[in-house]
Amino acid sequence: MKKSQKIAPPPAFAAAAHVKTKAVRQAFVETANAQPESFWKELARAIPFTKPFDKVLEWNCPQARWFVNGKLNVSAACLDKHVKAGQGNRVALMWEGEPIDGAVETRRITYAELLDQVSRLANALKKLDVRAGDRVAIYMPLVPETVAAMLACARIGAVHTVIFGGFSSQAISDRLIDSGAKVILTATGTYRKGQWLDLKKVVDEALDKGGHDVEHVVVFSREASRSAPLMPGRDLAWSKLVEAESAECAPAELDSEHPLFILYTSGTTGKPKGLFHTQAGYLLWAHWTTRWLFDLKPDDIYWCTADCGWITGHTYVTYGPLSNGATVFLYEGAPNFPDVSRFWSMIERHKISILYTAPTAIRNFMRFGDEPVKKHDLKSLRLLGSVGEPINPEAWLWYHDVVGGGRCPVVDTWWQTETGGAMIAPFPGTMSLKPGSAMRALPGIEAEIVNAETAEPVKKGEKGVLVIRKPWPSMARGIWGDPVRFEQTYWKTKPAFEGTYVTADLAEADDDGDIWIEGRMDDVLNVSGHRIGSAEVESALVGHPLIAEAAAVGIPDAVKGQAIAVFITLTEAAQAELGSGRLGIDGLKMEARDYVAKEIGALARPDVVRTAKALPKTRSGKIMRRLLRELASTGKITGDTTTLEDFSAEASLGSED
Numbered sequence: 001m002k003k004s005q006k007i008a009p010p011p012a013f014a015a016a017a018h019v020k021t022k023a024v025r026q027a028f029v030e031t032a033n034a035q036p037e038s039f040w041k042e043l044a045r046a047i048p049f050t051k052p053f054d055k056v057l058e059w060n061c062p063q064a065r066w067f068v069n070g071k072l073n074v075s076a077a078c079l080d081k082h083v084k085a086g087q088g089n090r091v092a093l094m095w096e097g098e099p100i101d102g103a104v105e106t107r108r109i110t111y112a113e114l115l116d117q118v119s120r121l122a123n124a125l126k127k128l129d130v131r132a133g134d135r136v137a138i139y140m141p142l143v144p145e146t147v148a149a150m151l152a153c154a155r156i157g158a159v160h161t162v163i164f165g166g167f168s169s170q171a172i173s174d175r176l177i178d179s180g181a182k183v184i185l186t187a188t189g190t191y192r193k194g195q196w197l198d199l200k201k202v203v204d205e206a207l208d209k210g211g212h213d214v215e216h217v218v219v220f221s222r223e224a225s226r227s228a229p230l231m232p233g234r235d236l237a238w239s240k241l242v243e244a245e246s247a248e249c250a251p252a253e254l255d256s257e258h259p260l261f262i263l264y265t266s267g268t269t270g271k272p273k274g275l276f277h278t279q280a281g282y283l284l285w286a287h288w289t290t291r292w293l294f295d296l297k298p299d300d301i302y303w304c305t306a307d308c309g310w311i312t313g314h315t316y317v318t319y320g321p322l323s324n325g326a327t328v329f330l331y332e333g334a335p336n337f338p339d340v341s342r343f344w345s346m347i348e349r350h351k352i353s354i355l356y357t358a359p360t361a362i363r364n365f366m367r368f369g370d371e372p373v374k375k376h377d378l379k380s381l382r383l384l385g386s387v388g389e390p391i392n393p394e395a396w397l398w399y400h401d402v403v404g405g406g407r408c409p410v411v412d413t414w415w416q417t418e419t420g421g422a423m424i425a426p427f428p429g430t431m432s433l434k435p436g437s438a439m440r441a442l443p444g445i446e447a448e449i450v451n452a453e454t455a456e457p458v459k460k461g462e463k464g465v466l467v468i469r470k471p472w473p474s475m476a477r478g479i480w481g482d483p484v485r486f487e488q489t490y491w492k493t494k495p496a497f498e499g500t501y502v503t504a505d506l507a508e509a510d511d512d513g514d515i516w517i518e519g520r521m522d523d524v525l526n527v528s529g530h531r532i533g534s535a536e537v538e539s540a541l542v543g544h545p546l547i548a549e550a551a552a553v554g555i556p557d558a559v560k561g562q563a564i565a566v567f568i569t570l571t572e573a574a575q576a577e578l579g580s581g582r583l584g585i586d587g588l589k590m591e592a593r594d595y596v597a598k599e600i601g602a603l604a605r606p607d608v609v610r611t612a613k614a615l616p617k618t619r620s621g622k623i624m625r626r627l628l629r630e631l632a633s634t635g636k637i638t639g640d641t642t643t644l645e646d647f648s649a650e651a652s653l654g655s656e657d
Contacts, residue, residue, distance in 0.1 A: 073253060177212050320421070420476065
């Protein structure tokens with residue numbers, strides 16, 4: 001990794017940024033370290049509490065109570081606040097559907113209109129006997145109504161659990177049972193890669209499995225020409241139910257620690273893990289990190305490409321941007337439909353100024369070269385963001401130079417579902433950025449890299465486990481219904497780590513103290529006793545001009561303990577090379593092995609190289625390495641694939657070539 005390279009923010013950007021200098025940022029950090037309660041109390045002034053809190057924090061590891069006895073409503077903080085301030089005509093949501101049949105389907109919804117929709121849906125939920133504390137499942141496409149559904153639940157104190165719209169009926173069933181959801185909000189279907197996906201059918205299959213508490217299914221009609229069967233007494237048409245309700249719904253006054261949502265993480269096996277977040281602390285961190293990291297301005301058109309079924313879609317599509325009064329862009333479908341220029345054409349058409357997406361998406365676009373990007377006018381962009389997994393320097397630089405035209409800071413963010421919001425990221429106007437580094441912990445976040453056994457800090461340049469030493473407002477409050485599992489998974493993993501949040505991510509700090517995320521601990525390769533991060537091998541591979549994407553996994557080896565197996569996808573240039581006969585597939589594999597050895601060392605030379613048309617990944621952009629590990633070790637995939645974005649990717653892995 002090119003750890004010595006630094007790219008300064010453009011002077012004009014830094015001069016106009018909310019946080020303009022390194023000194024201002026450092027003052028934030030020093031205040032947070034010396035006077036943490038005063039620091040958090042000052043930030044809490046941005047949250048419209050209806051009853052002031054008595055105390056900033058009560059901490060009895062792992063139980064945290066932030067802004068004790070304060071009262072608020074998150075929906076009101078995202079909507080009513082702006083409407084009352086005279087911003088009701090400001091566009092809250094801009095949306096584009098996937099199909100392009102001569103015309104593009106678009107919608108614009110103002111803050112006043114969104115408040116109207118949210119209030120009507122909230123009243124409808126109350127008519128269905130949904131009360132504060134009841135759980136509501138949301139299995140929807142990425143349409144404005146999904147955001148409205150989340151906010152409607154928040155308005156009455158119902159706890160929403162958004163289920164990614166690509167999950168199977170079994171995955172839905174598991175989540176409905178675990179959460180005890182009373183109502184599920186869904187849609188007739190959605191479009192993905194030109195195909196119509198019948199979401200209502202999947203919900204019906206999930207409910208047919210039994211064991212749940214669902215009393216009603218509310219069905220949104222995504223398209224007038226397509227309907228779905230409604231079961232009498234259980235199913236209700238969204239339009240008829242909602243349009244009959246009043247547009248006036250007073251927001252419930254809720255305690256700071258009242259649950260806001262449950263979000264299930266995709267574990268490898270066993271029961272789904274439903275992490276839940278609460279009101280005030282989560283909103284505070286969502287609000288401020290959105291403002292700081294994306295430097296939001298009133299005229300920005302902000303696009304986070306995540307689905308609302310993931311934590312990024314909660315924090316940086318919904319609650320963070322809307323609490324800041326931003327204009328949020330939503331896109332329903334696939335990034336490469338009908339062609340690989342779709343993202344860039346939307347940025348050009350809608351004059352999007354901030355783009356926040358996953359490294360996997362960036363590397364996917366890289367494989368098609370610069371031309372699809374350069375044929376569109378992207379001058380509206382002023383800031384780029386990266387989320388979901390470590391971004392390799394080559395992808396960072398391509399993103400910065402080709403997509404951003406060399407004028408847009410790239411804000412690489414590290415965080416997790418458990419953290420609720422970004423924890424390590426640069427303030428884009430205050431520091432020179434290093435391609436591939438998430439840079440520094442944010443003010444108020446005490447991050448440290450420690451030895452995996454002793455929990456003692458490691459030296460600069462050494463890999464270790466990333467931990468968080470102190471509680472923070474947006475931290476998950478627990479695993480729904482399983483407090484023991486929460487404690488043992490995160491806070492009491494080993495005696496040496498007791499009272500410390502263990503992220504299970506591997507990282508190192510360079511000589512400047514900037515942090516480089518190396519991937520998950522379970523993605524660490526232990527070759528002949530030497531620990532090698534999967535991200536390090538992958539970064540080396542994608543530096544090869546013919547390799548577009550790469551995933552590295554460990555497989556059992558009688559001599560080394562673990563051997564390295566890599567899966568790669570190729571650029572279009574590679575296909576031409578192979579087609580010309582200049583380079584055969586075996587030659588390319590040998591080049592890939594030698595390239596890694598040159599970049600990292602002979603110890604990291606892959607033992608197995610396999611090519612694929614696509615790598616299996618979730619819709620949030622994370623490569624599903626556990627599937628690749630299973631395939632490389634056993635020759636087949638039997639594990640859970642419910643979070644897989646495209647099952648054809650799984651099929652493409654079957655051949656050695």
